[in-house]
Each structure stands twice: as structure tokens, then as C-alpha cells.
Amino acid sequence: MANAQETTRILRRLLAGGLTTRAERLLARMRPADRGPVLSGLTLPELRTVIGLLFDTRRAASTLRELPPEMLPDVFEAIGNERLAQILERLELDDMVELVEWLDEERRAPVLALLPGSQRGELEKAELYPPESAGRAMITSFVALQEDTTAQAAIDRIRSGAPDDEAILYLYVVDEKTRLRGTVPIRRLVAANPERTCAELMVSDPVCVRADADQEEVAQLVGRYNLLAIPVVDDDERLIGVITVDDVIEVIHEEATEDMYHLAGLSDEDRVFSPAHHAVRKRLPWMMLNLCATFTAAWVIGLFERTLEEIVVLAFFMPVVAGMGGNGGIQSLTVITRAIALGELEFSSGLRAVGKEVTVAIVIGAITGVASGFMAYLWQGNPYLGGVLFVTMMATMAIAGVLGAAIPLLLQALDQDPAVGSGVLVTTLTDIFGFTAFLGIATLLLDRLA
Amino acid sequence: MANAQETTRILRRLLAGGLTTRAERLLARMRPADRGPVLSGLTLPELRTVIGLLFDTRRAASTLRELPPEMLPDVFEAIGNERLAQILERLELDDMVELVEWLDEERRAPVLALLPGSQRGELEKAELYPPESAGRAMITSFVALQEDTTAQAAIDRIRSGAPDDEAILYLYVVDEKTRLRGTVPIRRLVAANPERTCAELMVSDPVCVRADADQEEVAQLVGRYNLLAIPVVDDDERLIGVITVDDVIEVIHEEATEDMYHLAGLSDEDRVFSPAHHAVRKRLPWMMLNLCATFTAAWVIGLFERTLEEIVVLAFFMPVVAGMGGNGGIQSLTVITRAIALGELEFSSGLRAVGKEVTVAIVIGAITGVASGFMAYLWQGNPYLGGVLFVTMMATMAIAGVLGAAIPLLLQALDQDPAVGSGVLVTTLTDIFGFTAFLGIATLLLDRLA
Numbered sequence: 038m039a040n041a042q043e044t045t046r047i048l049r050r051l052l053a054g055g056l057t058t059r060a061e062r063l064l065a066r067m068r069p070a071d072r073g074p075v076l077s078g079l080t081l082p083e084l085r086t087v088i089g090l091l092f093d094t095r096r097a098a099s100t101l102r103e104l105p106p107e108m109l110p111d112v113f114e115a116i117g118n119e120r121l122a123q124i125l126e127r128l129e130l131d132d133m134v135e136l137v138e139w140l141d142e143e144r145r146a147p148v149l150a151l152l153p154g155s156q157r158g159e160l161e162k163a164e165l166y167p168p169e170s171a172g173r174a175m176i177t178s179f180v181a182l183q184e185d186t187t188a189q190a191a192i193d194r195i196r197s198g199a200p201d202d203e204a205i206l207y208l209y210v211v212d213e214k215t216r217l218r219g220t221v222p223i224r225r226l227v228a229a230n231p232e233r234t235c236a237e238l239m240v241s242d243p244v245c246v247r248a249d250a251d252q253e254e255v256a257q258l259v260g261r262y263n264l265l266a267i268p269v270v271d272d273d274e275r276l277i278g279v280i281t282v283d284d285v286i287e288v289i290h291e292e293a294t295e296d297m298y299h300l301a302g303l304s305d306e307d308r309v310f311s312p313a314h315h316a317v318r319k320r321l322p323w324m325m326l327n328l329c330a331t332f333t334a335a336w337v338i339g340l341f342e343r344t345l346e347e348i349v350v351l352a353f354f355m356p357v358v359a360g361m362g363g364n365g366g367i368q369s370l371t372v373i374t375r376a377i378a379l380g381e382l383e384f385s386s387g388l389r390a391v392g393k394e395v396t397v398a399i400v401i402g403a404i405t406g407v408a409s410g411f412m413a414y415l416w417q418g419n420p421y422l423g424g425v426l427f428v429t430m431m432a433t434m435a436i437a438g439v440l441g442a443a444i445p446l447l448l449q450a451l452d453q454d455p456a457v458g459s460g461v462l463v464t465t466l467t468d469i470f471g472f473t474a475f476l477g478i479a480t481l482l483l484d485r486l487a
Numbered sequence: 488m489a490n491a492q493e494t495t496r497i498l499r500r501l502l503a504g505g506l507t508t509r510a511e512r513l514l515a516r517m518r519p520a521d522r523g524p525v526l527s528g529l530t531l532p533e534l535r536t537v538i539g540l541l542f543d544t545r546r547a548a549s550t551l552r553e554l555p556p557e558m559l560p561d562v563f564e565a566i567g568n569e570r571l572a573q574i575l576e577r578l579e580l581d582d583m584v585e586l587v588e589w590l591d592e593e594r595r596a597p598v599l600a601l602l603p604g605s606q607r608g609e610l611e612k613a614e615l616y617p618p619e620s621a622g623r624a625m626i627t628s629f630v631a632l633q634e635d636t637t638a639q640a641a642i643d644r645i646r647s648g649a650p651d652d653e654a655i656l657y658l659y660v661v662d663e664k665t666r667l668r669g670t671v672p673i674r675r676l677v678a679a680n681p682e683r684t685c686a687e688l689m690v691s692d693p694v695c696v697r698a699d700a701d702q703e704e705v706a707q708l709v710g711r712y713n714l715l716a717i718p719v720v721d722d723d724e725r726l727i728g729v730i731t732v733d734d735v736i737e738v739i740h741e742e743a744t745e746d747m748y749h750l751a752g753l754s755d756e757d758r759v760f761s762p763a764h765h766a767v768r769k770r771l772p773w774m775m776l777n778l779c780a781t782f783t784a785a786w787v788i789g790l791f792e793r794t795l796e797e798i799v800v801l802a803f804f805m806p807v808v809a810g811m812g813g814n815g816g817i818q819s820l821t822v823i824t825r826a827i828a829l830g831e832l833e834f835s836s837g838l839r840a841v842g843k844e845v846t847v848a849i850v851i852g853a854i855t856g857v858a859s860g861f862m863a864y865l866w867q868g869n870p871y872l873g874g875v876l877f878v879t880m881m882a883t884m885a886i887a888g889v890l891g892a893a894i895p896l897l898l899q900a901l902d903q904d905p906a907v908g909s910g911v912l913v914t915t916l917t918d919i920f921g922f923t924a925f926l927g928i929a930t931l932l933l934d935r936l937a
Contacts, residue, residue, distance in 0.1 A: 042836060068694075070711045074831075087837075142874065196678050205674040206656075206715070224655040224673055228646050237890055258739065261520045262731035265656070265715060282732050283713035286739065293743035294825055300747070301821040304815065308827035310839070313846040320818060321851055324811065328855050331810035332862060339866075345799045352783040352795055356809060357789035358916060360781035361774065364911075368770060371751040372804060376759035381524075386492060389760070396763040401771055405778050416789075461814075468806060480777040482762065 041071065052083050061090045069096070073103035077310075084108075085115040091122060098127040103138065107311060109139035114158050118144065122151035129176040131284060134163050171255050172248035174288070175269045182235050183208045186220060187233035191221070206265040209276055210235045216274045219243055222265075248277060257283045257380040288452035298379050299456035300371065302327065323461075330465035334359075337469050340474035343461045348486050350417055351479055354426055357409055358475050362433040362467040363399065369394040369441025370463055374456045377449055389447040391439065398438025399413030401430065406430035421485040425478045433471040442465055491521065495528035500573035511540045523553035527760070528912050536563040542570060548577040551586065557761055559589035568594065572601035575662050579626040583735060621705050622698035623720045625728030631659045632685050634668060639681035641671070655716040659726055660685045667718055667726045669693055695720050698727060702738045707830040709893070741929075745778065746828050750821065752777065773911075780915040784809075787919050791926035796933045798936050800867055801929055804876055807859055808925050812883040812917040815851065819844040819891025820913055824906045827899055837896040841889065848888025849881065856880035871935040875928045883921040890916055 044063070045177050051060040064072065064087065076087060091097040101124055104112065113121065121140075125133050125148070125416035137160065140148065159177055166172025174441050180190055191208055200395065210219040216451050229238055245268040259282060266280030269278040295305050302323040307316050338345070338355070344433075345351055373390060376382040382390055406427040440463045445455035479486055494513070501510040514522065514537065520709060526537060541547040551574055554562065563571065571590075575583050575598070587610065590598065599607050609627055616622025632641055641658055656672040669689030679688055695718040696705050709717050709732060717730040717735075745755050747792045752773040757766050788795070788805070797799055826832040832840055856877040864873035895905035929936055 051820060068712060070713070122589055154790060155660055192677055195674070205677075223643070223851070225675060227642055227655075227677055244678050260733075262518060262738045263520070263736075263833075265732065275865070282715065282736075283710075286710045286713075286732075286736065289736065289739050289743075290829060293739075293747075294829075296540060297743075297747055297750070297821055297825055301817050303818055303821060305821065309822055309832055310843070313843050314852070316843070316847045317850045320847065321854060324814065324851050324855050325858065327814050328807070328811060328862075331807040332859070333807040334810070338806070339800075340804045342803075345802055349792060349795045349799060350789075352799075352805070353788045353792075354923070355802070355805060356782040356784040356788065357778070359809065360784070360914070360918070361778060364774065366749050368753055371747055371753060373568065375747055379740060379744075382759055393760070393763050397766045400763070400767045403775050404771060405774050407776065409778055409782070412778075464810070470785065472806070 039433060041074035042078065048075060049083060050078065051430045052086055055151065057086070060087070061093070064090060064096065068323065069099040069103050072096075072100045073105060077105050077108060080114070081111055084112060086153075088112065088115055094213060098124045102128065102132045103245055104137060106135075107306075107308065109136065110141070112138060113144070118148050120149060121148050126152060128155060129178065130159055130163055130278070131174050131176050131280075133160055134173050135205070137164075139372045157346045165367055166248055167251075169252045169303075170248065171246050171250045171252065171269045171280060172278070173281050174250070174252055174284055177277045179268075179276070180205060181211045181276060182217065182221075184210055184212070184234065184236035184239075186210075186235045187231060188226055188229040188233050188235075188238060190234060191226055192231070195223075206281065207268075208235070209268055210239045211276055214273075215276055216315040217243065217245055217268055217270055218251075220268065227385050227421060235428070243268065247272070248289075250485075253292050253378070255280055256285050256288045256292060260289070262378070263471075267353040276350065292378065295454075299454060299458075300374065300460045302458075302461060325435055327461055331468075333465065334468040334472060337472050338476065341472075341480060342462070344476055344480045344483065347483060348479065349405075350422070351476065351486075354409075354422075355472060357426070358429055358471040359468045361405060361409075361430060362428075362437045362471045365398055365434045366437035366441040366463040366467045368446060369398065369438050370459055373442050374445045374459070375444060377455050382446075388396075391442040391446065394442035395438045398434045400440075401432025402438075411464060419486060420480055425475065425482060425486070428478060429471060429475040432474050433467060436470050437463070437467045491524035492520075492528065494525045498525060498537070499529065499533060502536055507536070507540060510537070510673075511543070513544065514540060520553050522550045523555060524852065525552070527555050527558060531561055531565070534562060538562065542901060547866060548574045550833040552578065552582045555758070555760070556585070556589060557756070557765075559586065559590070559756065563590060563594070566630055568598050569601060571598050573604050576602060576606060578629065580613055581626050581730075583610055583622050584623050587592075587614075617701075618697055619702045620698065621700045621702065621719045622728070624702055624705065625698070625733055626729050627728050629659055629718075629726070629729045630655060631661045631665065631726060632671075632691075634660055634662070634684065634686035636685045637681065638683050638685075640680040641676055642681070643684060643824040645673075654729065655713065657718075658685070658731075659718055659724055659729075660689045664678070665721075666724045666728055667693065667695055667720055672715075684880055693718060695726075696730075697722070703742050703828070705730055706735050706738045706742060710739070711830070712891045716803055727802055742828065744903075744907045746824060749904060749908075750817075750910045752908075752911060777911055780911055781918075783915065784922060787922050788926065791922075793932045794926055794933065797933060798929065800872070801926065801936075804859075804863060804872075804925065805922060807876070808883055809918045811855060811859070811880060812887045812921045813914040815848055815884045816887035816891040816913040816917045817910065819848065819888050820895060820909055823892050823894045824909070827895060827905050832896075837892075841892040841896065844892035845885060845888045847882045848891075852881040852884025852888075855884070863913060869936060871932055875925065875932060875936070878928060879921060879925040882919060882924050887913065887917045887919050 048060060050074050089102050205223055207220040207222050212218050220243040221235055221238045223240055244258055244262050248269050248271055265280045266279050268283045270275055271277050298305060304319040338458040409430055410423035410427035413426045414420050444459045446464055449455040500508060541550050613623050643656060655673055657672050660669040662668050668692040670693040671685055671688045675688055677883050694708055694712050698721055716729050718726055718733045721727050748755060748798045754769040757769045859880055860873035860877035863876045864870050894912055899905040
């Protein structure tokens with residue numbers, strides 16, 4: 038990336054000096070994936086010039102696919118409808134679906150009208166599937182063969198072949214109704230005796246996925262079975278597309294980002310170089326919610342005003358209770374949400390996981406409770422204060438473990454994203470419980486503490 | 488996975504009833520990847536029986552590779568040295584390296600002594616590379632060809648071929664010193680005229696990686712350039728291995744888990760079904776550190792004992808300051824660490840990112856500051872209290888933004904993991920700053936607040 042910055046600087050100098058041929062050559066030398074980071078450092082007018090150059094050298098489509106999506110609206114503005122349609126025409130279905138998502142509503146119809154009918158039909162069909170589903174991520178160029186096709190005929194078919202390079206990792210064997218019967222890895226085809234038939238060569242009962250399945254499920258299957266591509270079938274088991282592993286890798290990154298972001302109360306679109314006003318708009322609602330949560334905790338403390346007035350020292354230890362409980366809860370939450378995301382855990386095996394987290398929390402609560410009680414006693418010289426802190430810590434950590442483990446599982450069982458909102462819920466409830474326990478027990482022991 | 492639980496139950500019933508043939512058939516019908524989750528629900532004696540059955544049907548090696556690693560020590564205990572060596576012998580180098588890592592120190596030498604010399608040599612060479620490096624993740628079976636080899640000769644080579652299925656996604660073209668010159672995707676080979684040479688067919692200047700590169704770098708390259716496999720070279724550019732995309736997917740999952748875990752202060756090995764005592768041992772040091780951090784915050788509050796004695800209401804708002812600042816800091820931290828992990832950001836472009844995070848933090852701090860100041864005023868009827876809270880919130884949020892963005896970048900620049908410890912550092916420093924600001928300003932305005 039440091040390299041990308043340097044290249045951006047050179048490119049800008051070439052553009053400023055009007056040295057378009059050299060700029061063109063510089064762009065041509067780069068791999069498409071390297072153009073994205075370089076171009077994202079340009080100003081809008083510079084970007085327009087570059088896109089013009091890329092059109093001249095027929096590199097526009099592969100470059101656009103690699104740009105950070107937040108740049109697309111600006112880029113689209115710099116491109117006329119005809120050129121945009123030319124770009125879309127050259128893309129695989131999955132990339133086309135993704136680019137069109139960023140197109141203004143009013144330009145959509147005129148641009149799509151310029152596409153060949155078959156492509157427009159495929160695009161419209163793909164858009165009927167839910168967002169983040171297999172049907173939107175698949176490509177539709179693949180080689181489908183009959184069971185009696187020989188290895189040699191299959192190879193000839195590839196040689197004559199229209200379908201794009203990318204798709205040919207497996208050949209697909211279908212029956213007369215285009216229902217998926219098996220897959221032939223291309224490496225097996227090459228190694229095989231040319232006379233053998235696909236039925237002999239194929240892996241039958243192949244792992245496949247429905248078009249309306251969530252992309253997270255696709256990623257889990259590809260990861261679990263070490264696939265290079267996964268076939269997509271419709272409700273009648275007919276083969277309608279393929280998702281390749283490079284797209285799956287993107288999904289895995291996306292899903293991991295989502296989970297991390299959701300735990301911190303961030304929106305997916307709030308990326309490192311999103312404009313600041315965009316980030317503010319995305320984060321503000323969450324922070325207002327969090328504000329209400331913290332005020333609830335404040336109100337709980339307010340209920341114990343009398344106790345605090347008598348023993349102001351109690352206020353010192355409130356961050357200890359909140360900080361330890363919150364952290365314990367977030368640890369359990371992280372372990373559980375990650376296990377759900379990796380498909381290691383469902384609601385049914387969840388009870389065992391909750392039990393384990395609570396056991397861990399109680400043990401850690403006991404040990405840190407003893408430590409904090411002892412430290413409090415050393416500092417303030419009151420053994421009762423130490424005792425109150427010890428009991429509070431144990432109870433709060435246990436509750437934090439229960440909440441951190443159970444909340445994501447409950448959300449998952451309710452078909453909600455297990456990470457969304459669970460962070461604030463766990464810490465708020467833990468805080469409220471912790472403060473109530475700490476100040477409540479202190480109130481009961483007021484005479485001893487004073 | 489719900490399915491896996493059900494299958495485990497059936498398997499256990501078959502084993503309990505001594506119906507080993509049926510158990511054997513059940514296991515044989517499963518895909519290797521599905522055996523892992525099923526077997527992880529067995530008791531140790533059951534597992535031993537199953538491993539015996541798998542040996543009989545020569546499925547032990549592929550199954551062991553799929554077991555959750557935490558189970559391996561127990562499983563190894565149930566297997567004699569000869570059988571263990573047989574399993575290792577059937578594995579690719581990368582899987583062998585991984586399994587051996589879980590082998591007891593005292594069994595290592597006797598087991599490895601039973602391996603063929605060449606495999607032992609490869610294993611020992613791989614172990615010279617740093618943990619989580621390309622050299623440990625690569626396999627060493629690949630097809631290397633000369634530039635003048637024809638497509639037909641290459642295909643014949645694959646047909647005659649010893650090397651494992653998995654490896655043949657690309658053929659590698661090397662010069663007389665086995666230095667990597669280019670790659671030929673197997674799909675291109677199949678489609679090519681049989682007379683063409685590898686020099687004509689190859690992609691020259693292929694993306695490759697050094698054996699001592701970190702696996703995170705490998706994952707970034709494979710993702711960026713949509714590769715199915717990446718060649719590994721030594722310091723002299725000689726081709727020594729290949730990492731395939733299925734292993735890269737595992738790395739991506741691992742790295743994402745690591746980042747999430749590190750942000751929460753968890754150790755990588757602390758998984759959802761790790762034994763509780765294991766989890767306690769891993770989490771306790773971190774929680775003790777966190778305890779010290781919270782006690783530091785407590786000590787800071789203690790410095791303002793007088794102020795709190797006069798205006799106990801201030802204690803109510805401490806969770807508001809800590810909760811909002813902590814959350815803001817974690818948001819910035821998450822955005823930045825994720826961007827670093829995805830290779831979107833390095834130290835050089837970091838200043839821009841810090842600037843953006845701080846801007847966002849100040850705006851959000853101002854808005855939530857006004858809201859919280861107003862709410863505090865409504866609750867307690869003192870406008871000065873509202874003012875103090877407003878100023879504190881703005882300042883604390885700004886500091887949280889700076890720390891959340893800068894700390895991971897600094898750690899990264901110092902060649903440290905940007906996620907390890909940054910969570911506790913950000914929240915502790917934010918808390919200390921927030922409490923000092925809040926109680927400090929309040930002390931200055933004591934007359935107005937009372």
C-alpha cells in the first residue's frame with residue numbers, strides 16, 4: 038500500500054504535466070487489483086481523465102470492478118450511459134449486480150436499456166434474490182455436460198469454449214432436466230483417460246447451495262469442504278449458477294468486518310476513509326442509544342444517593358465493578374458470536390456453551406474478587422468494604438458471563454444478527470446489575486462501612 | 488451442525504450397542520469435513536473405538552486433519568507411534584506440520600523416526616520458518632516445468648503424475664536454477680493448442696511470496712489478486728512450495744478471529760468448547776491487568792474525594808463519561824484495526840485516518856455532549872452541572888477518537904499486533920482522562936455546583 042501511495046503521486050504528476058501516454062503506460066503495467074488503491078487517491082477531475090485513458094485501452098471494466106465501492110457514484114457521474122453499458126456488458130453477472138447497486142435510480146433504466154436483452158434478463162433475475170444471497174453472488178457462465186460425455190469431448194468443449202476463464206474449475210454434470218448430478222474437477226479431467234465418461238469421473242452428490250441461501254452459508258460450505266467453486270441450484274435442483282472461491286473470500290472478509298463492527302455498534306458502510314459526515318450520520322444513532330443506556334446506569338446510582346453521601350469512598354470503586362463486569366461480558370460475547378459465525382455453534386449446543394462461559398466467569402470472578410477485595414481493604418483499611426467488593430465482583434462477573442453467552446444465542450434463535458446491539462445490551466445490563474449489587478449490599482452494611 | 492449433533496447421537500448408540508459395522512458404514516458415508524464436528528461430541532473411549540474403525544477403512548488421516556485441534560492431544564494418546572507415523576506419512580506437509588505441533592515433546596522423536604527420511608527432512612525444514620509463516624503453510628507437491636515444455640507434454644506429465652490432486656491448479660514454470668518464471672493456470676493449459684510451449688502460455692511475473700512472510704500477507708495477496716494458489720519462493724527466488732486457497736481461507740478465518748479476540752483480550756486458543764479450566768488460565772492474566780487498570784481509574788477518582796463529598800451527584804454521571812468515551816474509542820479502534828488487517832491502511836496513510844476519526848469524535852462528542860448536558864440539567868436542575876458534563880463529553884470523546892485511532896497505528900509501526908492490548912489501553916486512558924476532566928472542572932466550579 039505504501040507503494041500505491043507512491044504510484045498515485047507519480048500518476049498525479051504525469052496527469053498534471055499532460056503526459057497522458059506515460060500515464061496510460063503506467064496504468065497498463067499495473068495489475069487490475071493494484072489500480073483500485075492507486076486511483077482512490079485521485080481527485081475527481083483526475084479520476085475522469087484516467088477513466089478516459091482506461092477506456093482507450095479497454096481496461097475500464099476490470100478496473101471499475103476493483104475500485105472501492107464508495108467511489109462508484111462519483112465515477113459513474115463521469116461516464117456517459119453508453120460507456121457505462123459497455124462496461125457492464127463485459128462483466129460477469131455478480132460484478133454487474135454489484136455495480137448496478139451503486140447506480141442512481143434515474144440512470145438505471147436508460148443504462149440497462151443499452152444492455153443486450155439476455156444480460157438484462159439475467160440481471161433482473163439476480164435482483165429478485167434477497168440481498169447478500171447466493172443468487173446475487175453467482176456467475177452464470179459454466180460448462181454443463183451430460184453423464185455420457187467423454188473426458189475428451191469435455192476437453193474439446195473447453196477448447197472451443199465461450200465461457201470465461203474464471204468459471205472453469207469444475208465441469209458440471211446435469212441430467213436431462215438440467216438438475217445437478219455431479220462435478221468433475223478440471224484437474225481430474227486432465228489426468229483422466231480420454232475415453233472415460235463424466236459419469237465415471239464425477240464426484241456425485243456434490244455440495245451445492247440454493248440461490249436464496251445467505252452468503253454466509255455459502256462461505257461456510259466452501260470453507261468446510263475446501264471447494265474452489267460451489268454450484269447454485271434453484272428450487273427444482275436445477276443448476277443455475279456458480280460461485281467461485283475468490284468471491285467467497287470477499288464474503289468472508291465482509292462477514293468478519295460486519296461482526297466486528299456490529300459488536301462495536303458500527304455500520305458496515307462506515308469504512309476507514311468514508312467521509313467524516315457519513316461516519317457521523319452512521320454512528321450518531323448508536324451513540325444516542327448508548328447515552329440513554331449510560332443515563333439509566335446513572336439513574337440507578339442516583340437511587341443510592343444517601344448511601345453515597347455517607348460513604349463517598351464507594352464511588353471510587355464503581356469503575357472497577359463496571360470495567361471488570363463489562364470486560365468479562367464482552368469476552369463471553371466475543372467467543373460466542375465468533376463461534377456462531379464460524380458455524381461451530383447453534384442454539385441446540387448453546388446451553389453447553391453458556392454453562393462453560395458461566396463456569397469460567399464465576400472462577401475468574403472469585404479470583405479477581407479476592408484480589409480486588411484485598412486491594413480495597415489495603416487502600417481504605419476497611420475489611421467490610423473489601424467483602425462487599427468481593428461479593429459484588431463474583432456476582433457481576435457471573436451475570437456478565439450469562440448475558441454475554443446467552444444474548445447472542447437468543448438473538449440468533451430469533452433470527453436476528455447475534456452481534457447487533459448485543460455489546461451495548463451486555464454492558465448496560467452488567468453495569469446496572471453491578472451498581473445495584475455494590476451499592477445495595479453497601480446500603481445493608483452501612484454501619485460497618487462508615 | 489444441528490445435523491452433526493444428531494449424527495453424534497446415532498453414532499454413540501451404535502457404538503454402545505457394539506454395532507461396529509454399522510458405525511463404520513455411517514462414518515464411511517460422511518465427508519471427511521463432516522466427521523470432525525460429529526466426533527468432537529464423543530467421549531474419549533468412544534473416540535478411541537472410532538479411530539480404530541477409521542484405521543481399518545484407511546480414513547484416519549483425512550479425519551484427523553478435520554478434528555478441532557484441541558482434541559488432538561487426547562486422540563494422539565489413543566494411537567500408537569507406528570499408526571501415528573502412518574497417518575503423518577499420508578498428509579501434505581502443511582497438515583503434517585500442524586499435527587506435529589500438537590504432539591508431546593517426548594513422543595516427537597520416536598514418531599518422526601518412523602517417517603521416511605525425505606518427509607522428515609521436509610518437516611524439519613518447514614519448522615525452521617517462523618510460526619504462522621508461508622513456509623509452514625505450504626505444500627511441497629507441485630508440478631514445475633521448463634519454459635520449452637509443450638502443453639501436451641505438460642498434460643502428459645499431469646497424467647503420469649505423482650503429485651496430489653490438490654496441488655494441480657497451476658503449473659509452475661522455472662528456469663534452470665528452479666527460479667520461478669511464470670505460472671500456467673490448468674484451465675488455460677486445457678484450452679491451449681497442444682503444441683504451444685509453457686513460455687507462451689504462462690503468466691509471467693507471477694504474484695509470489697517468500698517462505699518467511701507472515702500468513703496474513705499471504706491471505707492479503709491471494710484475496711487481492713483472486714488467486715487459487717500462491718507459489719512460495721526462497722531467498723534466491725527458487726520455487727519451494729505452494730499455498731492453496733483452501734488453506735488461505737482458514738488463515739483468513741484465523742486472522743479475523745485473532746483480531747476480534749485480541750480486541751476483547753482473549754487468547755486465540757480460547758475457543759467455544761475449550762475446557763473451562765483452559766479458558767480460565769488464558770483469561771485470568773488479562774483480567775488481572777484489567778483489574779489494575781480499573782484500580783488506577785479508582786485512584787484518580789479518589790484524588791477528588793473532597794469534591795465528591797461536597798457534591799455526591801457527580802458520582803451519578805461517572806458511568807456516562809466512562810461509557811460514552813469508552814464506546815467512542817472502541818469504535819475508532821475497530822475501524823482502524825480492521826483497515827490495517829485488510830491491508831487498506833499503513834502508517835503513512837494513517838495520519839489522514841486519525842484526522843478523520845478525531846473529526847467524527849468531536850462532532851459526535853458535541854452532539855451527545857449537548858444532549859447529556861441538557862438531560863443532566865433537567866434531572867438535577869443545575870445548569871452548571873450540565874455545562875461541566877457537556878465540556879467533559881466533548882473533550883473525552885475527542886481524546887477517545889485520538890487514542891482509538893492512533894494506538895493501533897503506533898503498535899503496527901512498532902511491529903506489534905495492533906489489536907493486542909489496545910482495547911484495555913484505550914478504555915483505561917479514556918476513563919482516566921474523562922474522570923480527571925469531569926471531576927477537575929467540577930472542583931473548579933465547586934461554588935456553582937453546590
